[in-house]
Amino acid sequence: MPSTQPSPRLVMNATIAALIANLAAALPTLLIGDILTGPAAMNGSARGTALIMVVLGVPVAAIALWFERRGSWRAPFVLFGAFLYFAYNNFLLLTATPFNPLFLVYTTSMSLTLLVIALRSIAADPRALADRLSQLPVRAIAVFAWVVVGFNVLAWLAKIVPATFAAVPTSYLEGTGLTTNPVFVQDMSFWLPFGALIAWLLWTRRAWGVFLGGAWLVYGFIEGIGVATDQYLGASADPTSTQVSFAIVPMFLALAALTAVPLYLYFRRAAESPAKFARLGPARQGQPG
Numbered sequence: 001m002p003s004t005q006p007s008p009r010l011v012m013n014a015t016i017a018a019l020i021a022n023l024a025a026a027l028p029t030l031l032i033g034d035i036l037t038g039p040a041a042m043n044g045s046a047r048g049t050a051l052i053m054v055v056l057g058v059p060v061a062a063i064a065l066w067f068e069r070r071g072s073w074r075a076p077f078v079l080f081g082a083f084l085y086f087a088y089n090n091f092l093l094l095t096a097t098p099f100n101p102l103f104l105v106y107t108t109s110m111s112l113t114l115l116v117i118a119l120r121s122i123a124a125d126p127r128a129l130a131d132r133l134s135q136l137p138v139r140a141i142a143v144f145a146w147v148v149v150g151f152n153v154l155a156w157l158a159k160i161v162p163a164t165f166a167a168v169p170t171s172y173l174e175g176t177g178l179t180t181n182p183v184f185v186q187d188m189s190f191w192l193p194f195g196a197l198i199a200w201l202l203w204t205r206r207a208w209g210v211f212l213g214g215a216w217l218v219y220g221f222i223e224g225i226g227v228a229t230d231q232y233l234g235a236s237a238d239p240t241s242t243q244v245s246f247a248i249v250p251m252f253l254a255l256a257a258l259t260a261v262p263l264y265l266y267f268r269r270a271a272e273s274p275a276k277f278a279r280l281g282p283a284r285q286g287q288p289g
Helices: 008-031 040-069 075-095 103-123 126-132 138-164 169-173 182-203 207-237 248-266
Strands: none
Touching: 008 040, 008 075, 008 103, 040 075, 040 207, 075 103, 075 182, 075 207, 126 207, 138 169, 138 182, 138 207, 138 248, 182 207, 207 248
């Protein structure tokens, strides 16, 4: 039967194209002064997002790609996490900024990012990573993920529930230029449930949990720095805005630092004796199920 795996060349070329597209989306957003036409605080926040995409997201992914080509077994989950980060922030560039000349660049970046995530999901070998990280404290990391997800849910519900029952439900969006909050949209419908699912896969010691858990930590580490940066630049652009705050900056820097702790465990020396991990899906040909 023909292989259903995407060719390494296809995965590589798609990854390079997506990195170029993300850089093409972020760099003009950051550098061209009049490309964003929203409120000052939101423009500053978007530039903060673009800044971290340029100076952290793209370099992390590019370095991981370089190591992947040289046989690194850690690089695939780092790349996957970086592209989760790109997907999150491409969505914000598309929905939290006014329509502008970069719209088609944003859509191209988003579509290529999703393509890379899909290709890498098919091509991933989570068992190889899980076997090498057989001593990883998966349940401790699962608890950490559930705590982060839980606090995030409570923080968003503290804003969503009062707005739901307010006389003018959209009043909390005043000063944003938005009709709904795209962060709430993607967090509550996908990212937070996804994080909870990954934690369960880790708790039950599934190989996919090890792979996705590492990717989720990479995503969370970069995103924590990204939120701190977009809040800082947004508040700097408009210190009177209620939508951004300097007070949030140390909170997300602290979250990024905390996320670095379990992420560090993924980069410690691999165990010498691979252990058995459960897997989702059928066994690969020539391997026991």
